[in-house]
Amino acid sequence: MSKRNFISAYTPSNMEPQLREDIFVQRHKLLDKTVKWLADSVSGDDKTHLLFIGPRGCGKTNLVSMAEHRLSQIDDIQEAYRVAWLGEDDVVTGFIDLALAILKALIERYPDEFKYEILNQARGIDPDDAADVILKDIVNRLGDRTILLVLENLDLVFRGLQDDGQKKWRAFLQETMKVTTLATSQQLFAGISSRDAAFFGFFDIHHLEPLTFEDARLLIRNIAEQNQQNDLVEFLDSPTGRYRVRALHHLAGGNHRLYIELSEFLTVDSLDGLVEALEGLADELTPFFQERIRSLPPQQAKLVQWLCDYGGAASVKSIAHDTFIQERSVSKQLGELKKKGYVLSEKRGKEAYFELAEPLMRLSMETKNQRGKPLRLIVSFLKVWFSEEALSEKCQSENTFINRHLAGYQKAVLAMDDGFLKDINDDLRVEIVNCIKNKRLDLAQGLVDELPESVCFSTLLALGYNLLRKGQVKGGIEVFKLIVEQKSFNFSNKMMALAELEQAYGELGEYDKLIDYCVEATQYGGDNKVNKSLLLFFIAVLKLKYQPLNEAKIALSNAFERGEDMLIPYVIYGSKLLHAILNHHNETWTETIKWLILLHYKYNFVAWLSSSLVGSIGIFKDEQLSHASIKKWNSVWQEQGAEYASLSVGLQALQAATDTIIDGNDKPLFKLPKEVRELVRPMLIGSS
Amino acid sequence: MAKQIGPNNVIGRDKIIKHLWRTLESESVVFTAERRIGKTTVLKKMQAEPVDGKVVIYADLEKINTAKQFVENILNSLSAHLTKSQAAHNWFETLLPKLGGTAISGVITLPKIEGRNWQSLLEKTINGVCKNQSEQQFVFLWDEIPYMLQNIHQTDLKAGKTQSNALQILDTLRALRNEHPNLRMIYTGSIGLHHVLSQLRDDKLASQPTNDMAPVEIGPLAAVHAKTLAKKLLSEDDIECDDEAAVIAALIRLTDAVPFYMHRVVTALSLIEGEIDVAQVESQVKKHLVISNDPWQMEHFRQRLPIYYPGDIQDSNNQPLPNASVAKHLLNHLALTDDSQTINQCFNAIKAQVNITQRDMAVELLGLLAKDHYIEKDDDGKYQFCFALLKRWWILAEGLNDE
CATH class of the missing domain: 3.40.50.300 (P-loop containing nucleotide triphosphate hydrolases)
Structure with missing residues (x-):
């Protein structure tokens, strides 16, 4: 059992001095x-x-x-x-x-x-x-x-x-x-x-500055450590824990005392527990906030009340419009409220936007007029706490306990837009970008874990593109690597980042480094067979593109040998494989294609090679190959593949495509079965 | 950091103190400066280190609301000094009953005083002490005397009195100074005595209760002392600089070598992690000038214009033009000029802004602005801002150009 120390949120002077030192932050x-x-x-x-x-x-x-x-x-x-x-x-x-x-x-x-x-x-x-x-x-x-x-x-x-x-x-x-x-x-x-x-x-x-998110997390962590709540300490270091502290941060507004109060909720996972706890806190704080509002001059109290109802940040103009108070007076009174610590302001262009400094004030004021309806701030909070799927599951699994009140919350959460979820995610995005710009990839990595992948991936991808566009190639490489190395990311997103890395390293002409990194990256694919095969195949294609043929051949053999599930990789990269071979000198084609067919034969993949051959016809247009090269490419394939029945569809398509290009009309395509013809025809449009 | 400076730790004020002592040999002094320049620090050092033969009595008079309290304050101040010699102590013991005063635990209080009776008590006290202790020179260092005069005036107004006890006190003190060659006074305070006098006189009475006193003004520190202070502050706060000489130079330049601002900026610097460079000094000063809660209350310089310069003049179209508005135009002009300006240059500049023909009015306003430490006149009779810091704030606050 954990040992609980006396942590006072209201009279810290009564605490043991050493304990105060131990939990002190900022x-x-x-x-x-x-x-x-x-x-x-x-x-x-x-x-x-x-x-x-x-x-x-x-x-x-x-x-x-x-x-x-x-x-x-x-x-x-x-x-x-x-x-x-x-x-x-x-x-x-x-x-x-x-x-x-x-x-x-x-x-x-x-x-x-x-x-x-x-x-x-x-x-x-x-x-x-x-x-x-x-x-x-x-x-x-x-x-x-x-x-x-x-x-x-x-x-x-x-x-x-x-x-x-x-x-x-x-x-x-x-x-x-x-x-x-x-x-x-x-x-x-x-x-x-x-x-x-x-x-x-x-x-x-x-x-005294309010607590930053990181200070707040540290404060709660320090308290948990002092109370020997090892599970909570571990939880606070986890992405979910950090993300939940961010949600608390939006409620507490940097206020030490409220963190101490709210930290109790961190590990609450049940919907009814959380709603009950937050409504209880709001209820407790209501008299305190009411008193604070009452102590204000009437016009200032009216503005605070309006901001409570409004729920977000508003400009002087819009507040004046809604409250029927003159703009000058609104501006002056908001200035006073800012000095008193009731509101915060942020400038956007020429306009200043004002919002409540303590979100819990809004919660408490709403409590007064709740009449059984879900409280908006709690709804917004739940939106951060639980994903929509988790909330739906929770409601089903807790169905026996669900009453109309909780169901109301669930409905409200699912119906609302992002609330402060968006703010948290936006803050995180900014933090990630800043960390990367300041070369603090270690910190960025931790932050990336907190964000939902869809949000985070698009942020990082956009940042990477942006850096490349600005010519900051090395910065771009770091960003794409961050995506590859992120444990929580979907593998297809990682592969997309690897493709971008190919571009980035290409700009530096550092293909060897790219290939070394890809080899290193095999550790980020996890145990998934498809992921592993995808990477092996991708490496082989890269080697075919950028390294001597003999090394590439070893890599491709290795991919077939070690890849336990080659189907998906082949579908994705088969055409690229042929494209890479085509880009080598035409004197190497005969030997390479012969070897390639044998390799596919060995692993019973000739039929898939045939499909890739069909798919690779588009390369002619992309590379604007000369008729001589196309003819040569076709003849090598026809010679080397003639005896493989499984390759016949691919060879026929290649022949028909070659004839179409040479003849300058699409009659040769009619020799192909309709379904193949339909595939090939679009790939030839625009070829000369 | 900003603090009350102990007499032993005062830097760079020896010269002005010497000048004050020398002036006091022949006359009393009105000691002026803008707030937080260090007037009180100088007085406290004079109190702690009196020159031979002088009894120096420091009192902060802002707490005084009535003439009676003022007399009590003098009695209490004197009591502490006169108890040092037995003869003086004995004499003082006989004086107190004559005044009707009582001492409780060393604190002297007087009975309720009717009308102008305080005047005779004041005269009896000062006359008594100056005559009885004629071999000694008494120097009263009266801090915040303008506040006291305002307080007394307010008390009188509340009580429905028509005669100004405040002015009467000043006149009485003037008469006492004339009578006793061993009596000297220094008047000083946070607000200009000329404003209070103007308020008390209501611009009707011709009383000039300080025209026998020498005006002495205290300014920022001399460069050499500012450097010593800057070094001391940085060292006391264990601040490490990438280039100490450059940081010190920036600190002095950006704070106009005013100790108060130097302390404040160094305190802010002391809370920054790592080595300090010139950019951080600049950033802190700028932060203090532009952050919304205006920690140096520079806004006060703008807000007090209508209070300090009330009333209107008629412009050339016979329209009323507030004096404060003309003062603001003058300051705006001086804020935007790098060189100091002649009266004509200033007058021409405001003529471009408002329809004004009275040159005398501009001359008078320039003089008042100088008295109130907005601007100063150089040896060629040209005007410029007293403090570069204020000038910089003025430009920012008035949006005169983009910084």
Whole structure:
């Protein structure tokens, strides 16, 4: 049984410090720097004031907790500072509250050094004077030390302090130079960002970036490792696991807390389990999101509500059109919402498109008005989680449990267009292309595994063509090789990539390398007999085309010898084989064709050689062969094949085709049976 | 990184401090600069390292809302200094009851003061200390005094008072300066004192409460000190550069050698993995100038134009033309010129944009823009942007050309 550690999504400061270190992702450098800045500040003359800004649940408290803990492990500075960590829910309504909160925090942590006695003297006087008295007492007791003031939700503290309290606080900081601040806020606010504000430029502000997909996967993986959930760790490294994390990524919007909550769903495979879990989460979060929307000014709340209903990204113009709010106001309010972390924007041309920063807000708002209908975001999510086939199967296999509610989801998933499946696939495609461009084929390989093959193959093929077209032949070769080497790909797609490789290597004149690679590629065909035979035959054809005849003959013999199922390869490559022989010098034809017929005879393939001979007639037109060459080619075949009855149809067709070309009319074709004639005639159109 | 700099760690301000001390020998000072240039850092260093025989008292006055609080602040500041000598301490102990003040845990408060009575308390305090300690020179470093004046003015307005206590404080302090040769003051603050005075006077009163004071302006660091600071910052943050000299040069050039911006850019650089090159410095500066949350609040320079330059003039068609709009045209012109411009060049440029004939108005606006640190006048009387950084932002924000 796996050991579960206490991982808190809401109060990371209550977690074991080592556990926090073990699961920490993304912000290592910022944390290292923060600790250094704080250490320098508490032990030196300069005083640092750090402020981390990010939306709720983005890991601010965790970062602060880790920084404070790491600082506490630096032995030689411990006497240089005292920590006053104000509670996240401490209500500050004025300067006096801030002074009291600091005093309380210091006394709780250092009861021998700081005392409540000063309050006896401060009572009964003007609150601002009392604050001065309290702070003066703290400074006296502090001696040469510095206060490390940890303040969460600085925006709320500043709101409580109001302009007057902020100025008093700044004056205290300036006059005493005794405080180092480590603060967090959900958003920028005028008290620090306006040049008119007392604290403008005072804080060293760091905006915390949301988790990227890879960071998120690592976070969940780290948690799983700590909980010894080895199956989950393995699953997270698998293409399916990675793909599912991408689906979570669309729901969580880069929010640490939500990943921790959502990671529980990763291995849920049953439709009812997943729907129940997601609806449960939406239900739980609804009051929280409702409160967030309610806290907004009415026009901003209306815009958020509209974006919840809309479900995607929209331009200012379209939002203004639908909401009957003037474009200028929409633009201004969306700007405010962006600062507050409610929306994200992306520019396309001159227009900016806005969407909700937290998709779960949409889910929760939809929950309110669900009335038994499937929730759109969950439908979109299920579309990523299960393929259509899997969903249909699931519904059948879970039929005993399926109720009308689940059936509604199934119907909705099957009926919907791609939803965010398209976004995920598009993101993946971009990532793959970028990896290839940056020569990170190892990374690209992992990403390719995640995408559905049809999407991925077309992406890679298009990229390969594109690179070849731009003259970046080596890049193109890498892309086509990626297709060949992709375990999950259909073999016919791999063969298509090999054909493209032939073109690409051809441009470089590096046929030997091509053939070596094809030999190497036999390992990517798996155990399938047809695949193996296809490759062997393909190699033989390549050798016939580009290497001396004796080596080619060995390869073709080898293909017949080792190929366990030659029928399909022969159908595909038979004509190409003859085409390759035709391209060799005509003095080699007699010996080669004789050998070829014997080889086919040995493996009982003469009848198929006959078919290939019919199929190869089109080469005359393609190669624009001279009449002399055509005559010679025909005569060698007639001489060498005369005694093989199974070759007679092919020989007749070749003779008739040759006569038609030489005579300049199609009368000779009438000697052929109708079905053969119908095959040959189109191949001769345009031949002279 | 941006932080409060300890007096021992201040770089490149010795010359201006020396100049301030020398000026203070004969007169008090109005110390000006745009925000975040380092005024407070200079004052704190002066406080920490006073020249012989001077009692230096630093106070951040933005917290003061009433004249009474201002007197209390002076008493509290003096108390900390006067307790160092027994005689002075004893004298101070006798002063406090005369003023009706009480001390709680070392914090002095005064009883409620009616009307203008604060003035006599202020005079008694300053007169008392200057006379009683006549062998010493007292230097008050008053930071954020414009904020205090605004606060007091607001408090008075709320209380329905018609007379300006704020102006009265300045006039009283001027009179005290004249009376006591051992009393000096430095006024400074984030917003220009001239704006606050104009607001307090409502352009009616002729009070000139600072015309006995020498204006001293602090600018960016000199090249040599900027280089020292840049080196120090890079080293403190363990930043490795592919070409340190080039990175330092770029850092100084792109931040106009303003320590605040240098700190900010170095902090951002310190979070980048690997070696730093000039392109990364450029990219960080550009990022700070164009990212949507405007971390350096450059927008403020544009938004405050109508506040700083209110009112209209009549154009040649007798149509109202906002002063702020003319100021913007002037700035747009200067943003697009590589060389500094004469008054005539500026005037001709705005005439091409608006129907304006009053040259005097352009001259006055150029002077005000210089006072507010948008632009500066060189030795030939020509104008240009004070800071290349602001100029660059202005071009981007106004879309004056493509960058």
